[in-house]
Amino acid sequence: MTYLPVTIILPGCLLFFFQGCWSRSQFSPSADGSCINTGYKVNISCLIINLEYVECNWTKPQMQQINYTFSSVFLHNSSHECPQYLQEHRQNVGCRILLGAPIQRFDPFHTKLSVGGNQSICKNYTTLKHRVKLNPPQNLSVNASGREGEVCVHWIRSNIKQDCVNYTVGYRKASGPWKISTPTLYSSYCVSPVSSGVTYTFQVRSSMSDMCGASDFWSDWSDPVQWNNNKDVRTTAQRQVYWHVLGSVLGVIILISLSLLLYYSERIKVVFVPVVPDPSKSLQDLFKKYNGNVESWVYISRELKDAFEPDYTESPCVVCEPSPTSETKTKDGPTEQPVS
Known part of the structure; x- marks a missing residue:
């Protein structure tokens, strides 16, 4: 039995009916005619994401609560x-x-957005075949091929059937303009010739091919990957994580090594933890060993002793006490002198 599509235009809403399979009650305007066409204030836009689900968004200037x-x-x-x-x-x-099955993207799709309590906005798609957006390719890698001066970028292809996905590669030399390759069904792309010592940046995106119903939408670009001097150069974020982890590991190793050396090495103990001398033992040596001789106890060198010795000689000075003189006076008075 053949089903012929019949299009019926009702006031304010476009409805599709298929003889024998479509019900008039589906998204028909309400009795008060509140179903408004697609251009009224709110825009409804629907996409099929990676053939997994349908995502519809609606926008309105100054959307109210x-x-x-x-x-x-x-x-x-x-x-x-x-x-x-x-x-x-x-x-x-x-x-x-x-999405129930990937084949549903070829079927008509109807939407209805109720605003508030009474007003509704309808938007209908005859098919979502041209509105499929795939996920960007993952796990890009770059390496030199067997040919001289040629570099190839590889990625993991989508889990969708191989002939159904197109890929394009965007690449640029240093900070120059981007170049976009023609669509390809393969999961690799090679560039030649490449300049030595120059950094190349690669990104890849995907889309549905004509063999399975071409889409008007490309996926987002993948994360960039770089190549320089036949070496896979990691992105800036990956390099930062690498150096951060390496610095942390080296710091822990150095700390453990110093701890082990400090524990097992007596020499390091003396350097970092000097022994404080016991003053009681030295004072005991002063009286018991050196008999109170401070110079010997302190150990003054011979040169220092000679520096304090006088370098000249003095004649000795003899000091004598005077002897007592005879008395010329008597105890009872003056002595009479003889008269001549």
Whole structure:
């Protein structure tokens, strides 16, 4: 039995009916005609992400604190409310719907956004085939090929069927302009000739090919990978992590080595922890060994002793006491002198 599509335009909302498989009750305008066409204030945009789920977002200038409720339906399926809302500032701004099968991207897809309580906005897609956005390629690596002056970038291909994914490579020399390769189905790309001592930067993106229904959207660019002098140069973030880990490991090794040396080496103990002498033993030597001789106890060198010795001689000076003289006076008075 052949099903012919019939398009019926009702006031304010575009509906698709398929004889024998589409119900009029699905997203039909309400009795008060509140279903408005797609261009009214709020824009609804839907994409299929990596053939895994449908992500719909709606935007509106100066969105107010309104309760946005979203419903959607693929052909042959029943309508249901959004199973997983995307929020910003505690307000619903998008919806994520699990894709039942990759083939659903060829089916009509209908959406309905309820704004507040009474007003609804409808947007319908005849197909989502051209609105598929894949994830960017992962695990890029660069190495020199067997040919002289040729460098190849490799990546892990998508888990989608090989003939269904196109890849393009963006690369540039040093800080020069980017060059974009033509689409390829392979998971590698080679550049030649390359200049020695110059850094090359590579990035890759992917998209659905014409063989499986081409998409208008490319994936985001992958993380960049660099090459210089036939060596895989890691990104700046990877180098920072590498040096941080290496510095931490070296610091721990040096600290452990110093601790072991300090524990087992007597010489290091003397240098870092000098022994304080016991003053009681020295004082005992002064009286017991040197009999109170401070010079011998302190050990003054002979040169220092000679420096304090006088270098001249003096004649001795004899000091004598005077002898007592005879008395000329008597005890009773003056002595009479004889008269001549």
